[in-house]
Amino acid sequence: MLDRVHRDHQVGTATVYRMATPQHTCPYGIKAIHLLKSAGYRVEDVHLKSREETDRFKEEHGVATTPQVFIGGNRIGGHDDLRRFLGKKVVDPKATSYRPVAVLFALTALMAAAASYAVTGDAFTVRAAEWFIAFLMVALAMLKLQNVEGFATMFLNYDLLAKRWVPYSYIYPYAEALAGVLMVAGALSWLSVPVALFIGTVGAVSVVKAVYVDRRELKCACVGGSSNVPLGFLSLTENLMMIAMAVWMAAMSLGLFGDYAF
Structure with missing residues (x-):
């Protein structure tokens, strides 16, 4: 059987059975076809065309899902099985990853540089650094606010204030968004500075205690309640950046850096 699969692998023929109805087109079926064609296969x-036909197919072949890929009459399996067959990586949806936060940091930095260039003609300015932190705060708050309940549940695992006063876990993303928006505008520093300083300080202390003192392995709520980002260095960095921004803005308001205005 394996020899036959290997021969057809060399010949390049495959059959994909996938659900395609007016109400639903299987995205993994389309991805499987793309993988096969990219690998040089001729695809049938x-x-x-209906839920009933799909259910009959699954019962006949003893499978729980579609699409199903066959090569040489032998079933390879679904989309993930096909990726393994082709020697490609299969992503574990439950695996921890820093990628969401890293991407967010990179994109907000690019946005800040672009905004600075549009305003001043120079992408690398003090204003760009300020906007980077402010944009980052707004973006992080937006991700949390997509599912406030999920964020609050995860946040309660480690935030010291939220554990003592549960409503804080719901207030936090709104406070972060408010401070970030005001910092983008450079307005109402008397409000944005204390808000950012407070939530940043509580957050930093909470992360240090949970990760570096208690040695707990937790997921960070920083990019929302469904995140697989580990609680640790990047989470602490987010809070320290908020503190730094608040201190910087306070110094600007007090005129400690001459004529420069935020």
Whole structure:
């Protein structure tokens, strides 16, 4: 059987059975076809045109899902099985990853540089650094606010204030968004500075205690309640940046850096 699969792998023929109805088109079926064609296969694309036809197919072949890929009459499996067959990486949706935060940091930095260039003609300015932190705060708050309940539940695992006063876990993303928006505008520093300083300080202390003192392995709520980002260095960095921004703005308001205005 394996020899036959290997021969057809060399010949390049495959059959994909996928659900395709007016109400639903299987995205993994389309991805499987793309993988096969990219690998040089000739693909027979068989549509399962109703839920009943799909259920009959799954019962006949003893499978729980579609699409199903066959090579040489032998079942390879679904989309993930096909990726393994082709020697490609299969991402574990439950695996921890810093990628969401790293991407967010990179994109907000680029946005800040772009905004600075549009205003001053120079991408690398003090204003760009200020906007980077402010944009980052707004973006992080937006991700949290997509599912406030999920964020609050995860946040309660480690935030010291939220553990003592649960409503703080719901207030936090709104406070972060407010401070970030005001910092982008450079307005109402008397409000944005204390808000950012407070939530940043409580957050930093909470992360240090949970990760570096108690040695707990937790997921960070910083990019929302469904995050697989580990609680640790990047989470602490977010809070320290908020503190630094608040201190900087306070110094600007007090005129400690001459004529420069935020």
